[in-house]
Amino acid sequence: MIKNLLSFLSIFLLVLLVVYGIHTWVVSFFSIKNNPAIINLSYVFNAVYTVLLITVILILRKKFKDQIGFIFLAGSFVKLGVFVAITKLNGIVMDKTVFLDFFTPYVISLILEVYYVSKILNSNK
Template sequence: MNQSALKFSSKLILVLTIVFGLHIAALYALELPLFEHKIVLAYIVNALLAILIFAFLHKMKEKYKEQLGFLFIGGSLLKFVAFFIFFYESYKADGSISKLEFAAFFTPYILCLIIETLSLAKWLNKLD
């Protein structure tokens, strides 16, 4: 793994670990179930996909410089496919997706998306 991908991975894991702790603390404070709704899997899957997508884009940055935006969108599509494969069926089992289920998946998803976007924008600006 190159230096840029390693720095990204470290930053992402640190932020997700802190937010996961805050997420669990909020659930505890509200006396809600702590580890239901595949919350751990959601954080892990989102982190792994973000790291893989970032590393892939970083590897492709010279060869496909003009297409990186489309490749990034493809990575987002991959995350939605992962949602439907790993989470949707169990979340929708009772007929609706609850706020807790939504938060369990989309909290790490949004964080990963923000960190990915900021990191990619930073090194894409250096390419010009």
């Protein structure tokens, strides 16, 4: 389990760091006016939440092997809700630029989560 988690984490964090670099470069290159703290919050939040979600799924995969997909879906739903709550509590208005600053790391995280959870589900067969 630890080996699987470390393998996922290394790939996930490398991809997320590369996307973060490209994202911040595009924002600065095109002089898009936004708050860099929102970008940082979004990437850190998605990274931490993804690590927690995958860890929970790895821990529960044997006991709840038939419900892993539902656990993943619930976790993804909660991820959106928690981020919206954090932005509302910090007074961040969800306009188009803030949405894209959240959506970019969310989609990258989601793609990697789906890939890894599908590997877990296939290994349970």
